[in-house]
Amino acid sequence: xxxxxxxxxxxxxxxxxxxxxxxxVTATDTGVGKTxxxxxxxxxxxxxxxxxxxxxxxxxxxxxxxxxxxxxLRAAVGDVDPLEDVCPEPRALPAAPAxxxxxxxxxxxxxxxxxxxxRLRARHDVLLVEGAGGxxxxxxxxxxMADLAAELGYPLLVVARGALGTVNHTRLTLEVAAARxxxxxxxxVSHGPAALAAADAxxxxxxxxxxxxxxxxxxPPLEDxxxxxxxxxxxxVFPPPGARAGAAEARASRPDG
Numbered sequence: 001x002x003x004x005x006x007x008x009x010x011x012x013x014x015x016x017x018x019x020x021x022x023x024x025v026t027a028t029d030t031g032v033g034k035t036x037x038x039x040x041x042x043x044x045x046x047x048x049x050x051x052x053x054x055x056x057x058x059x060x061x062x063x064x065x066x067x068x069x070x071x072x073l074r075a076a077v078g079d080v081d082p083l084e085d086v087c088p089e090p091r092a093l094p095a096a097p098a099x100x101x102x103x104x105x106x107x108x109x110x111x112x113x114x115x116x117x118x119r120l121r122a123r124h125d126v127l128l129v130e131g132a133g134g135x136x137x138x139x140x141x142x143x144x145m146a147d148l149a150a151e152l153g154y155p156l157l158v159v160a161r162g163a164l165g166t167v168n169h170t171r172l173t174l175e176v177a178a179a180r181x182x183x184x185x186x187x188x189v190s191h192g193p194a195a196l197a198a199a200d201a202x203x204x205x206x207x208x209x210x211x212x213x214x215x216x217x218x219x220p221p222l223e224d225x226x227x228x229x230x231x232x233x234x235x236x237v238f239p240p241p242g243a244r245a246g247a248a249e250a251r252a253s254r255p256d257g
Contacts, residue, residue, distance in 0.1 A: 028169035033190030044234035053124035061094030098138035186216035
């Protein structure tokens with residue numbers, strides 16, 4: 001149902017009926033830190049013994065070394081799936097997938113994306129999907145990343161930058177999610193290497209105040225992205241079975257429960 005506010009998925013994930021839990025990692029812009037966040041979540045879940053898979057439906061700007069973001073995602077979750085499943089539709093031009101596909105004379109094949117997703121879903125308990133750019137980036141003709149997120153059915157994790165512009169970009173992204181009826185698990189702010197100017201810090205403080213508990217984590221600047229630790233976020237968004245059982249028992253023991 002489309003509403004005037006995002007459908008925040010508190011207390012765990014809203015999952016597609018019959019499918020495994022998953023998360024669609026999107027961002028307010030390109031180059032914000034989606035891959036860093038998705039990789040950190042993948043490592044945290046894998047360390048917990050979760051059978052986690054990674055999916056990058058389309059990656060552009062791909063050179064001779066192949067889709068580097070998809071390779072990083074695949075490594076983070078254990079290199080268990082063929083790269084062709086992790087990223088079924090790579091393209092060379094560093095542009096939106098629909099634009100890159102048309103430039104090569106090979107439009108993005110949504111059937112290949114759906115088939116790869118089905119194979120990954122069958123192999124894993126949790127699937128982390130990383131989009132390309134933001135929600136309104138065109139994936140194929142008349143199909144955006146928001147459309148793909150709606151079809152896959154996983155809640156969004158929105159990655160935002162901490163620098164100037166983040167208030168507008170983040171709120172616009174959440175407005176799009178609301179208009180599309182997309183559930184949102186929360187927001188992660190990924191900080192770049194440069195220190196924030198005083199004005200930027202005030203903007204970020206305003207965003208924190210606006211989001212409240214919907215701001216799930218902030219990643220500090222990192223020299224090595226492999227050191228990003230989102231163990232606490234993974235536990236919050238994907239609660240271990242024991243934690244879920246404990247929470248249920250606590251609710252049942254309340255006088256009004």
